[in-house]
Amino acid sequence: MSTTLYDKIWNDHLVHQQEDGTSLLFVDRHLIHEVTSPQAFEGLRNANRKVRNPKLTLAVVDHNIPTTDRSKGIDDEDSRIQIETLDKNCKEFGVQLFGVDDKRQGIVHIVGPEQGFTQPGTVIVCGDSHTATHGAFGSLAFGIGTSEVEHVLATQTLVQKKAKNFRVNVNGKLAIGVTSKDVVLQIIGKIGTAGGTGYVIEYAGSLISDLSVENRMTICNMTIEGGARAGLIQPDQKIFDYLKGRPMSPKNENWDKALEYWKTLKTDDDAKFDKEINLTAEDIAPMVTWGTSPQDVASIDGKVPNPKNESDIDRRNSIDRSLQYMGLKADVALKDIKIDTVFIGSCTNGRIEDLREAAQILKDKKKATHVHAMVVPGSGLVKEQAEQEGLDKIFINSGFEWREPGCSMCLAMNADKLKPEERCASTSNRNFEGRQGRGGRTHLVSPGMAAAAAIAGNLDDVRKYQN
Amino acid sequence: MQKFNKLQSIPAYLPIVNIDTDMIIPKQFLKTIKRTGLGKNLFFEMRYDDNGKEIQDFVLNNKPFNNSKILIAGNNFGCGSSREHAPWALLDFGITCVISSSYADIFYSNCFKNGILPIILEEEKIKELSEYSNRKEEISIDLNEQKIVYGNNEIKFNIDPFKKKCLLEGLDDIALSLEKSQQMDAFEKSLKEKKPWIFND
Numbered sequence A: 001m002s003t004t005l006y007d008k009i010w011n012d013h014l015v016h017q018q019e020d021g022t023s024l025l026f027v028d029r030h031l032i033h034e035v036t037s038p039q040a041f042e043g044l045r046n047a048n049r050k051v052r053n054p055k056l057t058l059a060v061v062d063h064n065i066p067t068t069d070r071s072k073g074i075d076d077e078d079s080r081i082q083i084e085t086l087d088k089n090c091k092e093f094g095v096q097l098f099g100v101d102d103k104r105q106g107i108v109h110i111v112g113p114e115q116g117f118t119q120p121g122t123v124i125v126c127g128d129s130h131t132a133t134h135g136a137f138g139s140l141a142f143g144i145g146t147s148e149v150e151h152v153l154a155t156q157t158l159v160q161k162k163a164k165n166f167r168v169n170v171n172g173k174l175a176i177g178v179t180s181k182d183v184v185l186q187i188i189g190k191i192g193t194a195g196g197t198g199y200v201i202e203y204a205g206s207l208i209s210d211l212s213v214e215n216r217m218t219i220c221n222m223t224i225e226g227g228a229r230a231g232l233i234q235p236d237q238k239i240f241d242y243l244k245g246r247p248m249s250p251k252n253e254n255w256d257k258a259l260e261y262w263k264t265l266k267t268d269d270d271a272k273f274d275k276e277i278n279l280t281a282e283d284i285a286p287m288v289t290w291g292t293s294p295q296d297v298a299s300i301d302g303k304v305p306n307p308k309n310e311s312d313i314d315r316r317n318s319i320d321r322s323l324q325y326m327g328l329k330a331d332v333a334l335k336d337i338k339i340d341t342v343f344i345g346s347c348t349n350g351r352i353e354d355l356r357e358a359a360q361i362l363k364d365k366k367k368a369t370h371v372h373a374m375v376v377p378g379s380g381l382v383k384e385q386a387e388q389e390g391l392d393k394i395f396i397n398s399g400f401e402w403r404e405p406g407c408s409m410c411l412a413m414n415a416d417k418l419k420p421e422e423r424c425a426s427t428s429n430r431n432f433e434g435r436q437g438r439g440g441r442t443h444l445v446s447p448g449m450a451a452a453a454a455i456a457g458n459l460d461d462v463r464k465y466q467n
Numbered sequence B: 001m002q003k004f005n006k007l008q009s010i011p012a013y014l015p016i017v018n019i020d021t022d023m024i025i026p027k028q029f030l031k032t033i034k035r036t037g038l039g040k041n042l043f044f045e046m047r048y049d050d051n052g053k054e055i056q057d058f059v060l061n062n063k064p065f066n067n068s069k070i071l072i073a074g075n076n077f078g079c080g081s082s083r084e085h086a087p088w089a090l091l092d093f094g095i096t097c098v099i100s101s102s103y104a105d106i107f108y109s110n111c112f113k114n115g116i117l118p119i120i121l122e123e124e125k126i127k128e129l130s131e132y133s134n135r136k137e138e139i140s141i142d143l144n145e146q147k148i149v150y151g152n153n154e155i156k157f158n159i160d161p162f163k164k165k166c167l168l169e170g171l172d173d174i175a176l177s178l179e180k181s182q183q184m185d186a187f188e189k190s191l192k193e194k195k196p197w198i199f200n201d
């Protein structure tokens, strides 16, 4: 029978299946971080259990870590305790950790691929919903809760039921200034935040194959914002080249064996999908969100919607509520929205190509004086690479702060947060109420659009700023 | 895990769609290393003003809803992050049953790990049930019978039989899986032969 890429990976990881379809799935790679793991380790300890496969587990600190100078330790006591707890747990259970002082430290979904820990055809889980990022490598990667983290630690398996297959095809070429962030925002706008619930999405089409590995990660990353737990892309030569020689990639004859297997990872031509949509790349413009859900998205040429034009009452109420929270009036042009802050970073757009994209716009230009702007590289290695290329100088010259790696203002668990009513153009992935700080107002954009907004002092069209 | 069987309570109704996990429990409360104690911060930003005072017109701040064990909410409940702090906060507040027309996948499965029953009903039925919240009348849930009884009416709901069993019996997932340790050993053994690179040795 013809199968999809998702079906293949699923079948290849079945340890046991009950009659009702409840399955025990083998987990090849488990990523953990300080926020969603302490209770899992505590559970293990209370039940006298061990980590079954410490070598298949990798830990980082990222969520609550400060992005300013960390040499003097961490002020916030709760954050410090959480980080120390992870350190202690990793030592006790024999798990490798990239701690605060490690150059390889960074956001879990940036570190995994960077180290070659992320590999095609694997099942990858992490107590974090953006685990879908790793699907860009043709792996089945999804977020889990803390009880499941404990389950994976103890058994190296996970209890799951199979999801349905959904394919999103994007064909054609993107216009200059339009990026994979705009593509994924467009997709979410189209399917809605619950459109993918119960599905695994495969992204396909000529545009997806044309994208770089890092740009593919941006798309898979935001799959969860469309409700699907995992999003994946068939691995190809670009992926194999990216992985070759990374510290945790297979070596020598293992590399050859792995490569042979990776090349078999594709959806059969006549495989059936339960749902399928098509997008044309040429139709996609730079996008920006205006509301408090990632589906509240419009092209930068557009306007804030008018709830009066909405016939569905729930939707009308929800637009009303969003506009009130966002402090926006209906029918205002998006380009007329003034911003206070720019945040470039996160597991969506904190990689080297994202920083290059923003720096290219900012080169020899200054941010607007009233704007507070910061760049938070996704990992220590991204930071180092950017500094070698002189990108840090470009950012600093245009008035940005150049920070240490971490999640930072993506979720504002550390000191980097918006004040009430502060408005931010952000390259992160969620514009929920309070996500970047209580009362803070988030507009999700691509790195280039964030740079354009910094220069203009309001949301603006990146296509005007091409250097 | 606490067993779930029958439940009777005046439901609290939160008529908002897409309630995300940041609304249920904002990130400043994720810095804990415990599972308990999160109830007072459930729906923090809707529940308290800038000075930490309770906002009077928020449903859970008012009697009898401050004692509700059942929460009725708009569709796509629990979207956003994977944080299990969301069900932990609900549980700590005393809510052990949520009723909505749809849930985000991760939140949905997290509920079952914590003895919370997430019920899926059609929008129409949800509107009907929400009347009981408005009138401050109790409704009751019977998991074994898979039904909700309200006034002289009842509605059946669907639930995965295995998940139902786990809730009814309060089963520990890990212990159940470890019963399959023979299959796990066999799987790993063959994996080492087929895909030696996975173990990196």
Ligand code: SF4
Residues within 6 Å of the ligand: A062, A063, A107, A108, A109, A128, A130, A346, A347, A348, A406, A407, A410, A411, A428, A429
């Ligand atoms: S960068 Fe943001 S979305 Fe990504 S893992 Fe960190 S907090 Fe989550």
